[in-house]
Amino acid sequence: MKTFYGTPLSNPLMLGTAQYPSPAILDQAFRNSGAGVATVSLRREAGAGQTFWQMVRDLSVHILPNTAGCHTVKEAVTTAHMAREVFDTKWIKLELIGHTDSLQPDVFQLVEAARILSEDGFEVFPYTTDDLVVGERLLAAGCEVLMPWGAPIGSGRGLNNEYALRAMRAEFPEIPLVIDAGIGLPSHAAHAMELGYDAVLLNTAVARSGDPAAMAKAMKLAIEAGRLAYQADPIEARDMAEPSTPVIGKAFLS
């Protein structure tokens, strides 16, 4: 099993902590999901979110702070430093938004910030597109994990470009790959795992569902199913039927 900067994840679900109806429901969702990682935002309200951050620490899972809402390298680097102090971790989910409506990552600034942070000892989880060249640049900048989007953040559209995501998996067979953003349904999460991705990161699909605790469990089951399916070497799709029993020698009944 691939590790994330040396840390293996028994449950390859990374679950966000934003937008839940209450901290109590957030807690239930985490229990039901078995998520191995909690992502948490530091962008807003530097220093004053202590109570909430403590609740996140109390979930007792790995914490992956993020730079959500940052639009420049400088903001992202500052936020990463703050995250390292607050959560005492080298992990940082690097998110640099380039477009307000699609929340598409600004990959140029992303590569630059990834280089600065990697050189500074951070273990960077970059939120990127499915562009292979950008992926190469991020690895060259020091990243050891890539997190391509499935679809824009919060859109719930699933894997918009399966071809590109397959290509990415094929291009980086040894690199832990995480589908980050765009998951709306458990079937999307299963799909990501069936393609051989190593983990799935999601938030809105659980937090904004009608029953976050139930949806968290659905995601857990789907991710398990998808991973098992990938390991079981699924059959290839084909154009014609392939009977599962021999056709020759059967009696003609009509």
Next chain:
Amino acid sequence: MTVWSVIGAGVAGLAVASELVARGAKVQVFDSGGAPGPHGCSWWAGGMLAPWCEYENAEEPVLRLGQLAVDWWAKRTQVHRRGTLVVANPRDLPDLRRFARRTERFFKVGADEIVELEPDLHGFGKGLYFDAEAHLNPRQALLDLSRQLQNLGVEFHHVRAPTGLDNAIDCRGLRARENLQDLRGVKGEMLVIRCPDVTLTRPIRLLHPRMPLYIVPRGDGVYMLGATMIESEDSSRITARSMLELLSAAYALNPAFGEAEVLEIGVDLRPAFPDNLPRIRRLGRTIYANGLYRHGYLLAPALAMGVADLALDNKHSEMVDEDRT
């Protein structure tokens, strides 16, 4: 006769005092901050009595207990029973459908009906009209309760309550935190603007995936815009981002809001327990009533009834989660 000492004269404390007095109890009120004013988070509330809308993102007790609010308040202050109108821009219609799935007791309305309800609301093709909801002016409500209680002989002490009081009811919100370890503050930011060019007569909610807005008319062209929900305990400032989001949402509702005069900027912390539902706790000689979160005016009546049930009749309502006398 037992004298109940209510500590804290925000919406929780005043509602508790009012309910106790209505049931014949003798009450005094302590608030070191003085008369109702900007020092309490009740001052900065929206004043929406909207249990059906709130159910979109709250648990069942908010829906059920919140329905007690309109009649309770109507006996004590002016309540505007004009419903709530929920709209979304065309690109955010998935949010409107989601809102409709999570809530109940509304009519689906189209462009014509929206304009009929609120002539200054153009360009919205679809909306939801919650006709049974209402709103009030929170500051007026606090002043009305104080005045009524004073007229009924309730003494208000503008000093810190003496320690060791018997029959104390602690309604201090976040200030009671040293005794209520699981209480936290949730930051809210709001604006009061004056815009006589726009006439809206009922609370409007504009759905948006990132920055949902509500706007509550206060009369005379004055509107309250609210409110952010941030898991932070810094009540010292509004961020430029929040102000930008609130104002651009208002502008999206009606561009004439671009000419509005900004009268007030409010920032405060809502007291909340982990499930964001209110609690009543009797610890020793003190009853704590707290955790109204973003539902101060909506749930204060139910909280007050629960406190009176416990204090006067030793009855445990569902909000009582601990009783150690």
